[in-house]
Amino acid sequence: MTVTIFIPRDSGALALGADKVAQKVEAIIRERGLDARIVRNGSRGMYWLEPLVEVETPRGRVAYGPVKPSDVAALFDSGLLEGGVHALSLGLTEELPFLARQTRLTFARCGITDPVSLEDYRRLGGLAGLEAALAMNPADIVAQVTESGLRGRGGAGFPTGIKWKTVLDTASPQKYIVCNADEGDSGTFADRMIMEGDPFVLIEGMVIAGIAVEATKGYVYIRSEYPHAIAVMNEAIAVARAAGVLGAAVLGSNRAFDMEVRVGAGAYVCGEETALLESLEGRRGIVRAKPPLPAHKGLFGRPTVINNVISLASVPIILDKGAAFYKNFGMGRSRGTIPLQIAGNVKHGGLFEAAFGLTLGEIVEDIGGGTASGRPVKAVQVGGPLGAYFPVSLFDTPFDYEAFAARDGLIGHAGLVVFDDSVDMLKQARFAMEFCAVESCGKCTPCRIGSTRGVEVVDRLAANVEPEKQIEVLTDLCNTMKFGSLCALGGFTPYPVMSALTHFPDDFRPAPLAVAAE
Amino acid sequence: MQSAGTEIAARAIGIIDQFKNLEGPLLPILHGLQEEFGYVPPESLPIVAQALNISRAEVHGVFTFYHDYRDHPAGRHVLKLCRAEACQSMGGDALAALAKQQLGIDWHQTTSDEAVTLEPIYCLGLCACAPAAMLDGEVIGRLDAEKLEEIVAEVRL
Numbered sequence: 073m074t075v076t077i078f079i080p081r082d083s084g085a086l087a088l089g090a091d092k093v094a095q096k097v098e099a100i101i102r103e104r105g106l107d108a109r110i111v112r113n114g115s116r117g118m119y120w121l122e123p124l125v126e127v128e129t130p131r132g133r134v135a136y137g138p139v140k141p142s143d144v145a146a147l148f149d150s151g152l153l154e155g156g157v158h159a160l161s162l163g164l165t166e167e168l169p170f171l172a173r174q175t176r177l178t179f180a181r182c183g184i185t186d187p188v189s190l191e192d193y194r195r196l197g198g199l200a201g202l203e204a205a206l207a208m209n210p211a212d213i214v215a216q217v218t219e220s221g222l223r224g225r226g227g228a229g230f231p232t233g234i235k236w237k238t239v240l241d242t243a244s245p246q247k248y249i250v251c252n253a254d255e256g257d258s259g260t261f262a263d264r265m266i267m268e269g270d271p272f273v274l275i276e277g278m279v280i281a282g283i284a285v286e287a288t289k290g291y292v293y294i295r296s297e298y299p300h301a302i303a304v305m306n307e308a309i310a311v312a313r314a315a316g317v318l319g320a321a322v323l324g325s326n327r328a329f330d331m332e333v334r335v336g337a338g339a340y341v342c343g344e345e346t347a348l349l350e351s352l353e354g355r356r357g358i359v360r361a362k363p364p365l366p367a368h369k370g371l372f373g374r375p376t377v378i379n380n381v382i383s384l385a386s387v388p389i390i391l392d393k394g395a396a397f398y399k400n401f402g403m404g405r406s407r408g409t410i411p412l413q414i415a416g417n418v419k420h421g422g423l424f425e426a427a428f429g430l431t432l433g434e435i436v437e438d439i440g441g442g443t444a445s446g447r448p449v450k451a452v453q454v455g456g457p458l459g460a461y462f463p464v465s466l467f468d469t470p471f472d473y474e475a476f477a478a479r480d481g482l483i484g485h486a487g488l489v490v491f492d493d494s495v496d497m498l499k500q501a502r503f504a505m506e507f508c509a510v511e512s513c514g515k516c517t518p519c520r521i522g523s524t525r526g527v528e529v530v531d532r533l534a535a536n537v538e539p540e541k542q543i544e545v546l547t548d549l550c551n552t553m554k555f556g557s558l559c560a561l562g563g564f565t566p567y568p569v570m571s572a573l574t575h576f577p578d579d580f581r582p583a584p585l586a587v588a589a590e
Numbered sequence: 591m592q593s594a595g596t597e598i599a600a601r602a603i604g605i606i607d608q609f610k611n612l613e614g615p616l617l618p619i620l621h622g623l624q625e626e627f628g629y630v631p632p633e634s635l636p637i638v639a640q641a642l643n644i645s646r647a648e649v650h651g652v653f654t655f656y657h658d659y660r661d662h663p664a665g666r667h668v669l670k671l672c673r674a675e676a677c678q679s680m681g682g683d684a685l686a687a688l689a690k691q692q693l694g695i696d697w698h699q700t701t702s703d704e705a706v707t708l709e710p711i712y713c714l715g716l717c718a719c720a721p722a723a724m725l726d727g728e729v730i731g732r733l734d735a736e737k738l739e740e741i742v743a744e745v746r747l
Contacts, residue, residue, distance in 0.1 A: 087716050087731030119718035119731075258674030261715040296621075296658055297714050299727055334614075335621055337656030340712060354616030355648075356655035372613065414718065416679035421718030444680070453675055457712075489676045489717065503678070507712070 075108040075153045078126040078133070080183065082115030082268050083300040084261070089141065090123040096144040097125070108153055114269020116183035117423030118170055126165055129155035135162040170420060170439070175401060177409045178386045179262075179425045182269035188307045190315050193272040199317070201388030205280045206325045213284035214240055217387060219395035221407030225262075226252055226343075226380030227455065227484040227560070229406075229473045232387075235377060238367035239285040242375040247287035249278050249329075250352065250371055250378040253294040253301070254336050254343040257456025259487030262411040263381035265423055267294070267301040270385075271308035272317075275331070277384035279322055280391055281377050282329035290331030291371070292381075293348050296338055305333050340511040344559045345378045347513060358513045359559045380485070382411060401427035406472040414440045416453075416489035433467030436490055447492035451500075451576065455484025457507055458564035460571035461491075461500065480571060482564070497576035502530040504568040508561060519562025522553045526569065539581055546573065595633060601626055602634035606641045616642065616652055620659055629660040664707040665700040667745040670724040671733075673710045676717035685721055685738055686710075692742045706745040 079085075079094045094110055101108050116124060121137035125147070134155035136147060143160060150158040162168060176182075185192035193199065205213050218233025239247060251274065255263040266274060278290045294302050309331060312318045320328045339357045341347045346360035349371050370376025386408065390398045399407045406428035412435060415421050419441035436442070436452055443449055451461040460481035462469065469479055476483045491500075505526035512519045526549055533542040550566035557563040573580055605622040609615045619638055623630045630653060639646040653659050671677075671686050693701055693708055700707040716722035719731035725741060 083714075083729050084716055084719055084731060087714075087722060087729040088719055122719065255715060256713055258676045258713045259717045260713075261717055264715040297711060297724075300729070301715075334617065336658075337617055337621070338658035338711075339656050351617065352614050354614040354642075354652065356651050416676040416717065416720060418718075423718075457675060487717065489679055491679045495679065500675070500678075503675070511712075 076128040078113045080115045081112035085122040088122045092141045093123045096141045114183045119422045133165045135165040136160040176425050201391035204391045216395045220390045220398040225382035239375045244375045246374050248371045248376040249281045249287050249290035251292040256340045256343045259415040259489035260485045268304045273385045277387040279329045288328045295336040341513045403429040413487040417443045418490040432469045443492040445492045450493040451491045453489045455482045459484045460567040463575040497572040497579040501569045501572040508565040516558040518553045518556035629663045665704045667706045670709045670711040672722045674713040677721040680720040682721040
């Protein structure tokens with residue numbers, strides 16, 4: 073029987089040499105005339121083990137990693153095809169603690185299948201949600217999504233069902249589904265992973281959204297920094313179209329839906345939904361004032377559902393298993409699961425999907441294994457460049473929208489970047505302001521001017537010029553930006569700045585000179 | 591023989607025709623032009639404006655808003671180093687300083703032999719295998735001084 077060897081095509085694995093490993097494996101299969109084939113799957117999300125090579129055996133999938141091209145011959149000599157023992161053996165993939173502890177709902181298939189095989193997708197439960205949706209009327213689909221408690225996974229946490237209902241209730245000859253795949257936040261890669269590892273789940277989610285709100289056209293706006301995600305999505309859309317998942321008659325029904333990929337052009341602010349719509353329309357990515365909401369007047373002035381990748385990719389399982397199943401996971405008003413992305417200076421970096429409610433400390437120390445450098449953790453930035461820096465003293469904060477808000481933070485897109493004690497928090501605060509200045513769309517004054525003034529104030533602070541006054545000015549400036557900016561770019565830049573200032577005051581007050589100036 | 595200007599115009603029109611019937615065609619056209627020429631030739635912008643029936647100012651505004659578009663050719667290779675937080679936490683800043691020093695250029699500059707252009711990038715989504723870089727579209731994770739020096743040697747060949 074032909075043995076299947078899995079070698080990921082996820083860009084994280086590629087960045088660590090997966091293609092070279094695959095070439096080597098292929099060469100050995102050919103040279104030794106072995107009965108084996110290679111499947112290029114998505115990533116399991118354990119990046120410290122990438123490239124992770126798996127072999128299908130009667131006992132289950134056996135994992136090896138991280139594999140270098142130079143290890144490949146020895147792996148075959150140790151009986152790779154039978155799951156033989158080698159120094160890189162990790163045992164059965166499913167039993168690896170990092171995976172076994174997860175609740176994979178949205179990422180159920182990611183890393184398991186060939187991302188562009190619709191047969192694999194169907195075999196592992198794909199399209200069941202869409203089939204269920206096609207048998208329902210639009211209002212009932214929306215009700216299911218509302219009932220599930222799903223909130224926008226892009227960062228704002230707005231209830232997805234409410235957004236959909238607004239679009240459904242707005243009459244228009246044309247409506248749109250727009251997927252925000254402009255995942256620009258440092259520390260986040262869940263959107264990239266799902267698009268590269270299980271693109272059909274996003275396509276299915278978008279089709280369901282289209283049927284639910286009576287929209288017939290969808291766009292996935294993917295950032296240009298993600299060439300592999302763009303390629304896989306385009307490939308998957310073509311397969312879905314050929315198989316009738318997309319088109320004039322979705323799965324042979326009387327509903328129509330089609331979609332295409334649009335590529336961003338390196339503007340961070342286009343991750344803001346209205347700037348993204350402007351960009352899709354072919355304009356500068358300038359934030360729009362709200363109202364009107366995109367749900368009323370969105371893309372080309374038409375009612376538009378604009379959701380993050382993970383929000384849309386979570387919809388199929390809700391329709392398949394029911395709202396109650398999904399809602400059963402989580403805590404408080406944060407229902408379901410969240411794909412945590414553990415990144416930066418961390419030993420076990422990767423994607424960990426779990427119900428809401430783990431504490432920050434559990435995530436960083438227990439799951440992430442502490443820092444990669446082995447030094448003590450100093451700060452964890454949660455929620456991307458606009459998220460707050462949390463000190464170790466707040467490690468008891470549960471991962472939940474409200475709990476983070478209560479401690480002046482946000483969970484954002486659920487990315488966590490770990491820093492060891494070598495980090496200078498004043499420098500991080502300066503970077504936050506500098507980044508805002510570079511990426512500001514320029515429409516509102518607090519963001520456009522405030523960010524530049526912010527950099528200057530932090531620089532004066534670093535030079536120890538009247539530090540107490542600078543701190544007062546910086547605090548006031550942050551307050552203005554927070555409440556006066558049009559969107560989250562200017563409005564949330566104060567989170568990293570103020571959290572750095574509040575939790576790490578020593579970094580902002582250089583040691584006084586030994587002899588005070590007279 | 592056609593002059594260089596007419597040749598660029600003819601190729602630009604070909605690209606514009608490919609995309610102009612899309613909804614919101616301007617970004618796809620600019621991407622198409624950059625792929626065709628390696629940069630967006632300034633002389634192609636008025637042609638775009640005319641084809642889409644919008645003002646030249648509007649096309650210029652869009653072209654200059656986005657970091658991706660160039661108005662002149664890059665070096666033979668483009669090395670992008672991630673400057674975002676996850677890569678900073680793993681020593682990205684020191685690597686950036688090393689790259690600048692080894693190449694003798696700053697961000698957005700091209701070496702005098704036109705071998706390589708150095709660009710900052712904010713996040714490649716490789717945050718769990720930081721620091722990350724991209725060389726001519728190929729992703730690189732866990733970059734260190736040794737790998738960087740290899741890259742520098744390779745691109746200068």
